[in-house]
Structures are given as structure tokens and as C-alpha cells.
Amino acid sequence: MAETITARAMEKKKFADFTRAIVDNGYQLYGPAIEGREAIIAQIAEQADVSFDYRNFKMSPKDLFLSQSEVLCRFCRGEIVPDAAADDGRRVLLGIRPCDAKAISLMDKVFLQEPADSYYKRKRDNTVVISAVCSSPEDTCFCTSVGGSPASTEGSDILLTDLGESYLLEPVTPKGEDFLNRFSSLTRNASKNEVREKERIVEEAASRMQKMDLEGIAERFAKAFESDLWDTPSQRCLGCGICTYFCPTCHCFDVTDETLHENGRRLRTWDSCMYSLFTLHASGHNPRPSQRERTRQRFMHKFSYSVDNYGELFCVGCGRCIKHCPVNIDLREVIAP
Amino acid sequence: MRQKTNLSDELKWVARKLFEENRIDLLIGYEKGTLPLHNRPCFVSSVEGVDKLVWDSLCANNLATYLPRLFTRTHRPKGWKPPRVAIVAKGCDARSVVGLIKEKQAPRENIVILGVPCDGVVDLRKIEDALDGACPVSAKVAEDGSIMLQLDSGKSVQVSREKALFDACSDCPYPDAPVFDIRIGREIGDKSARRPFKDVEEFEAKSPEPRWKYFLEEMSKCIRCYACRQACPNCYCPTCFAEQTQPKWLGVGADLPEVMYFHLGRIFHQAGRCVDCGACVRACPMGIDLRIFTRKMVKDVQELFGYEAGISLDEPPPLCTFKMEDDESFITEP
Amino acid sequence: MKTENPQSTIRNPYIPYPVRIDKITIENADRDLKTLKLVFLNKEDEESFQYLPGQFAELSVFGKGESPIGIASSPTEQGFLLFTVKRVGVLTSDLHDSEEGRIIGVRGPLGKPYPLDVMEGKNVVIVGGGFAFTTLRSTIRYILAPQNRSRFEKVTCIYGARSPGELMYKEELKEWEANPDIDMHITVDKGDESWTGREGFVPTVLKQVAPSADNAIALVCGPPIMLKFTFPVLLELDFAPEMIVVSLEMRMKCGIGKCGRCNIGNTYVCKDGPVYTYRQLQSLPAEY
Numbered sequence: 001m002a003e004t005i006t007a008r009a010m011e012k013k014k015f016a017d018f019t020r021a022i023v024d025n026g027y028q029l030y031g032p033a034i035e036g037r038e039a040i041i042a043q044i045a046e047q048a049d050v051s052f053d054y055r056n057f058k059m060s061p062k063d064l065f066l067s068q069s070e071v072l073c074r075f076c077r078g079e080i081v082p083d084a085a086a087d088d089g090r091r092v093l094l095g096i097r098p099c100d101a102k103a104i105s106l107m108d109k110v111f112l113q114e115p116a117d118s119y120y121k122r123k124r125d126n127t128v129v130i131s132a133v134c135s136s137p138e139d140t141c142f143c144t145s146v147g148g149s150p151a152s153t154e155g156s157d158i159l160l161t162d163l164g165e166s167y168l169l170e171p172v173t174p175k176g177e178d179f180l181n182r183f184s185s186l187t188r189n190a191s192k193n194e195v196r197e198k199e200r201i202v203e204e205a206a207s208r209m210q211k212m213d214l215e216g217i218a219e220r221f222a223k224a225f226e227s228d229l230w231d232t233p234s235q236r237c238l239g240c241g242i243c244t245y246f247c248p249t250c251h252c253f254d255v256t257d258e259t260l261h262e263n264g265r266r267l268r269t270w271d272s273c274m275y276s277l278f279t280l281h282a283s284g285h286n287p288r289p290s291q292r293e294r295t296r297q298r299f300m301h302k303f304s305y306s307v308d309n310y311g312e313l314f315c316v317g318c319g320r321c322i323k324h325c326p327v328n329i330d331l332r333e334v335i336a337p
Numbered sequence: 338m339r340q341k342t343n344l345s346d347e348l349k350w351v352a353r354k355l356f357e358e359n360r361i362d363l364l365i366g367y368e369k370g371t372l373p374l375h376n377r378p379c380f381v382s383s384v385e386g387v388d389k390l391v392w393d394s395l396c397a398n399n400l401a402t403y404l405p406r407l408f409t410r411t412h413r414p415k416g417w418k419p420p421r422v423a424i425v426a427k428g429c430d431a432r433s434v435v436g437l438i439k440e441k442q443a444p445r446e447n448i449v450i451l452g453v454p455c456d457g458v459v460d461l462r463k464i465e466d467a468l469d470g471a472c473p474v475s476a477k478v479a480e481d482g483s484i485m486l487q488l489d490s491g492k493s494v495q496v497s498r499e500k501a502l503f504d505a506c507s508d509c510p511y512p513d514a515p516v517f518d519i520r521i522g523r524e525i526g527d528k529s530a531r532r533p534f535k536d537v538e539e540f541e542a543k544s545p546e547p548r549w550k551y552f553l554e555e556m557s558k559c560i561r562c563y564a565c566r567q568a569c570p571n572c573y574c575p576t577c578f579a580e581q582t583q584p585k586w587l588g589v590g591a592d593l594p595e596v597m598y599f600h601l602g603r604i605f606h607q608a609g610r611c612v613d614c615g616a617c618v619r620a621c622p623m624g625i626d627l628r629i630f631t632r633k634m635v636k637d638v639q640e641l642f643g644y645e646a647g648i649s650l651d652e653p654p655p656l657c658t659f660k661m662e663d664d665e666s667f668i669t670e671p
Numbered sequence: 672m673k674t675e676n677p678q679s680t681i682r683n684p685y686i687p688y689p690v691r692i693d694k695i696t697i698e699n700a701d702r703d704l705k706t707l708k709l710v711f712l713n714k715e716d717e718e719s720f721q722y723l724p725g726q727f728a729e730l731s732v733f734g735k736g737e738s739p740i741g742i743a744s745s746p747t748e749q750g751f752l753l754f755t756v757k758r759v760g761v762l763t764s765d766l767h768d769s770e771e772g773r774i775i776g777v778r779g780p781l782g783k784p785y786p787l788d789v790m791e792g793k794n795v796v797i798v799g800g801g802f803a804f805t806t807l808r809s810t811i812r813y814i815l816a817p818q819n820r821s822r823f824e825k826v827t828c829i830y831g832a833r834s835p836g837e838l839m840y841k842e843e844l845k846e847w848e849a850n851p852d853i854d855m856h857i858t859v860d861k862g863d864e865s866w867t868g869r870e871g872f873v874p875t876v877l878k879q880v881a882p883s884a885d886n887a888i889a890l891v892c893g894p895p896i897m898l899k900f901t902f903p904v905l906l907e908l909d910f911a912p913e914m915i916v917v918s919l920e921m922r923m924k925c926g927i928g929k930c931g932r933c934n935i936g937n938t939y940v941c942k943d944g945p946v947y948t949y950r951q952l953q954s955l956p957a958e959y
Binding site: 072075111113119225251252254257264271279281300301305308309 | 682684689733734735736737760763774775776895921922924925927928929930932934936958959
């Protein structure tokens with residue numbers, strides 16, 4: 001990649017012009033905002049002072065593609081009524097980490113496969129993803145063990161690297177290329193040194209993460225289905241939804257109707273395979289009656305079924321489930337060879 | 338010989354004895370976790386697992402929350418017998434166990450309460466605040482109760498006990514288990530004169546607008562992951578009202594009205610039952626101040642009925658009893 | 672089992688087609704089974720709803736939700752859809768309380784049908800128990816249709832219910848018993864004073880009838896306990912595991928393999944099922 005001169009660079013002092021130009025071009029700009037001690041992704045004003053020196057966003061950006069609550073349709077007296085066109089408009093997602101961008105590419109496999117999920121697709125089509133290379137992974141991070149890297153490009157349209165004085169901007173997709181071309185007056189060709197510096201940053205970050213050898217985990221898990229591997233984590237599991245809600249690839253949802261007098265809406269909301277009611281039939285039968293089956297389901301889905309179905313692990317190593325679990329269920333202990 | 342010096346060692350000694358004498362099938366305690374500052378629940382089912390047990394101020398989880406599921410009779414094979422369970426219990430946890438026994442969620446005869454003296458557990462959020470973004474790689478509790486942390490930058494930091502302690506712990510009226518079968522270590526002593534409701538009183542003194550504003554602010558953080566409910570020993574309903582469909586009380590979305598409804602329901606269901614262990618707040622990934630509201634319940638029940646949850650096995654719960662002299666002042670004309 | 676999936680033509684896969692309840696038939700003595708005859712409001716919706724026996728659809732009532740129900744009618748029956756609905760939850764209770772003429776929604780067809788391509792040229796053994804007989808009714812109707820009958824060899828059907836009053840589609844059962852194109856064996860767990868037919872559980876009757884496994888395929892639909900005892904009988908009769916076909920019930924929401932609810936192993940019942948061979952089931956976790 002270093003040889004191709006597709007990489008652009010932007011002086012940091014021009015970055016405010018860049019974000020202003022993005023907004024002036026009619027995009028909603030989502031980027032890093034600091035809330036208390038934590039970084040979150042939020043719609044930001046064009047003059048916002050953007051910096052990328054957070055470790056990662058507290059929650060993944062999946063809510064921007066698969067909202068926690070989303071209206072599928074509205075109805076009145078039992079009949080569907082046209083919705084005031086929920087046009088999300090064009091958006092730029094700035095500063096998500098490559099692990100979260102990769103998670104979007106995994107969600108694509110589920111939601112864009114036929115029949116495509118029209119709600120997800122519209123948001124995906126309308127969004128330019130500019131991810132920011134990760135230079136300071138947390139001690140719960142393990143992206144390199146699950147096929148990622150602090151600079152992986154899957155799911156991103158443009159990859160940004162903070163080089164201190166300047167930003168390196170590498171287009172990943174034609175969409176990203178087009179986007180950068182529109183702001184070409186603010187960028188210049190990146191120098192070889194800049195590209196080299198990025199590589200150094202990435203190597204440095206990668207070296208700080210422990211690496212597990214997960215080769216063949218899908219088969220290993222398939223064989224372990226009836227084993228005691230699940231006993232310890234499931235005994236401890238409280239059955240809350242933190243791991244699934246914080247996970248950038250967990251995408252299970254519920255569909256329910258809500259009505260007030262004659263009007264109502266059909267709503268899609270996040271759900272979790274950790275909840276006891278998730279698979280409960282109306283008859284009272286529950287195919288996953290205890291937390292053991294439910295805990296196993298989550299691991300099997302991410303590390304075995306997804307490999308069978310999509311050829312990919314549905315874990316990007318962001319470590320959020322580890323960091324936020326109230327009883328310290330550490331996914332790494334379960335998946336480690 | 339029974340060692341008196343180290344609580345973890347004493348706990349192991351007792352646990353070993355319980356298994357060797359075949360008095361229990363299972364012990365719920367704590368082990369060292371994978372992250373610094375995280376000692377975590379562990380389930381020991383034989384003498385072999387005893388050595389991993391630890392007890393110190395990093396053992397924050399209320400283990401009583403695991404009891405109801407051990408005794409539920411659904412999905413059990415034929416001939417199933419309820420297990421005999423020993424549980425490591427701080428003052429608050431033991432009170433939860435008592436509550437569960439009174440609410441028939443755990444049979445008294447099957448429970449061995451191992452009361453541990455607790456002078457407070459560490460609040461991870463306070464440590465994070467003190468570290469201001471720095472990343473600890475290891476932590477240990479020093480003799481004086483302060484927390485020694487090794488950072489990924491190579492530096493080490495010490496956080497004093499006072500600064501690290503969970504809010505509920507500094508004024509805790511029951512540092513020892515009020516009901517127990519075996520006491521580990523020495524009793525800390527009676528602190529029941531403490532009435533730690535200063536913050537609730539301050540909150541009550543405010544006018545409705547700022548109180549409502551604070552409630553809304555806190556509620557708007559909720560992502561409805563139900564961690565508060567799942568961590569709470571009192572929340573054992575097989576189907577929570579929030580998830581019932583016949584009738585359906587509230588929607589499943591994370592919109593503010595639904596979230597408010599859920600929390601109000603949960604808070605009110607804590608009246609006369611909450612022991613203020615703080616499990617809900619510690620489990621909440623969004624840092625919602627749930628305690629100010631549950632503690633209002635605790636305070637009200639104390640003032641109205643002179644009742645504290647989980648102090649004795651015999652005293653009937655106030656919301657399950659009626660006395661002619663019961664306070665009626667809270668009943669208002671519609 | 673390769674059968675093309677007609678659902679991919681749906682634009683927004685979450686929006687149901689409007690249909691009118693044309694007729695409601697009470698199917699059983701307990702009155703908790705009703706068959707709804709649905710008619711599309713729009714001709715073009717009807718045309719895009721191309722289905723085969725074994726597929727299901729989400730019945731939708733705005734304000735009450737959706738429920739996945741097997742399609743009981745056969746594509747050879749033109750102009751309407753039939754769904755037999757058991758009163759269990761919020762939506763199904765609401766459907767039961769419906770009056771004829773009501774407008775509801777239907778979303779589908781969803782899932783994979785029975786393997787008609789594999790069934791062609793074979794003897795077909797249909798084993799049904801209780802209220803799960805719905806998609807088997809569709810199959811029988813489909814096979815017995817004059818344009819299709821010659822595509823299949825001998826058809827044997829064993830159908831059982833708890834009691835005579837719980838047998839569904841009673842008029843049709845009578846018709847089929849008199850029809851030489853199908854060999855009917857109807858049984859009830861326990862008869863009443865007026866019952867002159869067979870008594871006994873479905874697996875037992877299957878054993879007595881003992882259909883040959885030669886060039887045969889078995890379709891099985893019923894409650895879990897019936898399935899559990901039926902599979903060994905079929906295996907004993909020498910049916911190969913891939914020639915035993917079963918339709919599973921599962922809690923579902925989206926119906927298109929996205930919401931994750933009906934996941935069994937690496938399959939989704941809604942899009943990879945609900946029809947599985949016994950061979951496939953053996954390789955899946957028993958989480959159904």
C-alpha cells in the first residue's frame with residue numbers, strides 16, 4: 001500500500017475546515033465527543049474541536065445502523081399509515097476504530113443478504129465511514145487474535161491516522177475515494193515518511209496486544225458443544241444484556257407493536273440471547289431453558305455458526321464485553337486454545 | 338489449627354472443612370478475576386476448588402443473587418434434590434440471603450451463611466476517576482486498605498481507602514452479617530446507629546422540579562440491558578413485569594418513558610426489601626445513580642414501619658403484614 | 672434440499688400484505704383451533720405470494736404483533752390462503768376474537784417448503800399429530816390435485832389427535848378416507864362413546880401400518896413428544912435419515928434470518944427451515 005500514491009494527508013490545522021466542509025456539503029457529521037471520562041460517538045457541530053486521542057468509544061456505533069429502537073411502520077386503527085419519510089440523510093461517521101468498522105462489515109453480511117433489510121441498507125448506503133487507526137489499545141483489546149488489526153480497513157471507506165502534525169487519509173472504497181476527491185483542496189499527497197510513520201504506529205499498537213491462536217476455533221467449539229467449557233462462565237452469568245448490547249456485532253432484535261388509542265407503531269428493538277425469555281415459546285416450552293444454553297449460544301454464534309454461515313468470526317476483539325461484564329466473564333478465557 | 342491472621346486463608350480452611358464433612362454440595366465465593374480490581378463470583382463444588390477462594394475489599398458482587406436460580410424447580414430431572422449451599426456473605430449480602438429465605442426463594446436448612454467482616458468494597462468507578470484515563474494492569478489491597486495500582490505506563494499509583502470506597506460502604510450500618518452460620522474473622526462491631534440518609538434528605542429537601550430533572554437525567558442514560566435487575570438478589574421474578582406480554586405493562590424499547598416506567602416499577606418493588614448493597618449501581622454500565630431512589634424506599638420503610646430488610650429471619654416483612662397502628666399518612670385522596 | 676425461495680422478491684421485507692378474513696372455521700371441540708380463510712385485497716400481492724406446501728407466513732395484526740403460522744392451504748387452491756391458528760398468545764387470541772371481514776396482514780411466504788422435487792416419483796408417507804397437521808393438509812391437497820397426482824406414487828397418511836373432537840379438517844378427512852388416491856389412517860389417543868375408529872398413539876399406529884421404506888419418503892409433523900417416538904419407528908421401518916422430513920416450530924420474529932431468535936446451530940429455522948431432514952437434525956444441537 002505504501003507504494004501507491006492514493007494516500008492523502010491533511011495538516012491538522014486544516015481539519016476544522018474539513019469538518020466544516022463536510023457539514024456544508026449536507027452531511028450530518030458524527031464524531032468523537034467526550035462525556036465525563038468517556039468518549040462517545042455523537043452528532044457534532046462543524047466547529048467542534050475533533051481529536052482522536054481516546055482509546056475507543058464507550059459503545060460501538062452499531063446503534064447508528066441498527067438502532068436500539070426503530071420504527072418499522074406506523075398504523076392507525078389496524079391499518080398501515082405512510083410514515084413521514086424517515087430519511088436519515090447522508091452521514092459521515094468520523095473516528096470509529098477499525099474494530100468497530102470491521103463489525104459493520106460483518107453486520108452487512110447479515111442485513112444486506114437477500115432479502116436485504118431496507119432500514120439497515122438505507123443507513124449504510126447513506127453513510128461514509130472514516131475510521132481512525134487505533135494507537136492505544138486497552139488491556140481488554142485483542143483484535144489481532146480475531147483477524148483484525150489496529151489499522152484494518154474492512155467496513156471503512158477512509159482510514160485516518162493521527163500522525164501528530166498531520167492526518168493520513170487513505171481511501172479504502174470508491175465511495176471513500178470520491179468523498180476525499182471532493183475535499184481535495186484541503187489535502188495533499190502523503191509523503192513516504194508519513195506512510196512509514198503510520199506503519200510504525202500500527203506495529204507499536206499491535207505489539208501491545210496479547211495474541212491468541214484461534215485457528216480452527218469453529219471446529220473446536222462445534223466439538224465442545226456438550227463439554228464443560230460453558231459451565232464456569234454460565235454459572236457466573238447474571239443473564240443481563242451488557243455483553244450483547246455493547247458488542248458491535250450482536251444484532252439480535254425483537255419486533256413488538258405499541259399502541260396508544262387508535263395509533264400505533266411496529267417497533268424493532270435490540271434483544272439479547274442472554275435473556276431467558278428470548279427463545280420462550282408462547283406454549284411455555286423453552287429450547288434454551290438455562291443460562292448454560294444461553295451462554296453457549298452466544299459463544300457458538302460468534303465463533304462457530306458465523307464461520308459456517310459467513311466464513312467469519314463475529315468477534316472483532318474490541319473487548320467491550322470483557323470490560324463491562326459485572327461478573328468478569330472474560331471471553332478470552334473461553335476462546336483461548 | 339485455625340488461622341486468624343488472613344481472612345482468605347480462614348475462609349479456605351472453613352470451606353475445606355465443610356466439603357470434607359459433607360455438609361455442602363456447593364460454595365459460592367470469590368476468586369481472583371482476569372482484570373485488575375475484579376475479584377469475581379466463583380462456584381466451588383468440591384474440596385479441589387477451595388484454594389482459589391479469596392476475600393478482600395475487591396469482592397464486590399452480592400452473591401445472594403445466585404441463590405433463587407439454584408432452588409427453582411423448573412427444568413429439573415426426576416429425583417432432583419435442592420443443593421446444600423454455603424455462601425460467602427458480607428453484611429449486605431447476608432441481609433439479602435435473609436430476605437430470600439423469608440420470601441421462600443431459598444430454604445434456610447440448605448444454606449450455610451459464611452459471614453465475612455466487611456469494612457467496605459472498592460468502587461471501580463472511583464478508581465477510574467482517580468486514574469483519569471490511565472490503564473491499570475494490576476492491583477492489590479495494602480494493609481491499610483488503600484489500593485496499590487500498577488499502570489500500563491509503568492508507573493504505580495496508590496489510592497487511599499477513603500477515596501476508593503463504594504458510597505454505600507462508608508456509612509454501612511451492618512458491616513457484619515446480622516444472620517450467619519459460621520463467622521469468618523472477627524466481628525467489626527455494631528454500627529447500626531449509623532443512619533446514612535444524608536443524601537436522601539438533601540434530595541427530599543429539593544423542590545419537585547430539580548428532583549424530576551435529576552430523575553430524567555439519570556433515566557436517559559439507561560440502555561435497558563437489565564444489568565441492575567439481574568444483579569439484584571431481590572429481582573428473581575421468572576417473568577419481570579417489564580417483559581410480561583399478557584398484560585403488557587410497557588414497551589420494550591429504550592425510550593425515556595419506557596425506561597422510566599421500568600425503573601419506577603423496579604424501585605417500588607424494592608420497598609421493604611432493598612438492603613442497599615449497591616449491586617445494581619455497580620452492574621450498571623452507564624453509571625446511573627439508582628441508589629438515591631432505592632434508598633428513598635429504604636428510608637421510607639424505616640420511618641413508616643420501623644423495618645430494616647434482612648436483619649432477622651422472624652420479623653415479618655412490612656408489606657406482607659397489616660397492623661392497626663400502621664402509618665397511613667402516605668395514603669392521599671385521589 | 673434445493674428449492675428456490677420466492678421471498679426475495681419482497682421489497683420491504685417487514686411490511687405485510689393486507690388481507691381480509693373471509694371465513695372463520697372452528698376446528699376442534701376445545702375451540703382453541705380456528706382456520707382463517709384469507710383473501711388478498713390487492714391482486715398484485717396475491718401474485719407475488721407464490722408459495723409451496725411446508726412454507727409459513729407471519730400473520731400480522733397491527734397493535735398486537737406477528738406470529739409465524741404454517742400455511743394450511745395448497746397453492747392449487749386458488750384465490751385464498753388458509754391458516755389454522757391455535758389460541759396461545761396475544762396475537763393468536765386476538766385472531767381468535769376476530770370477526771369475518773376483518774383486515775389483517777400476512778407477510779411471506781417464508782421458509783423452505785417440503786422437498787417436492789425429492790418427493791416426486793416416490794411413495795409419500797405423511798405422519799401428523801395434533802394441531803401440527805396444517806402444512807401436511809397443504810401437502811395432501813397439493814398431491815391430490817389432479818394436475819399433480821401422477822407426479823407422486825402411493826400416498827399414506829397417519830394422522831392422530833388426542834380425542835375425536837380434536838381432529839381437524841373433519842370434512843376433508845372423510846373425503847380422503849373415501850378417496851382411493853390416498854391411504855388414510857386416522858387415530859385418536861382415546862376415543863369417546865361415538866368413536867368407531869382407531870385408538871392409539873401415532874407412533875404405535877405407524878408401526879402397525881408399517882409403510883414400506885422402499886422408494887419412500889416420510890413427512891412428519893407433530894408435538895415434540897410424538898416426534899421423539901416417531902423417528903425410531905421410521906428408522907426401524909428402514910427409512911433413511913435423509914428420507915425422513917420434519918417441520919419444526921420455533922419462536923420467530925423477522926422470518927428472514929436476521930433477528931437471530933430461531934437459531935438452531937448454524938441454521939435459522941425461518942430461512943433454512945422450518946423443514947429439515949432427520950439427517951440434518953441429527954447434526955444440529957437439540958435446541959428446539
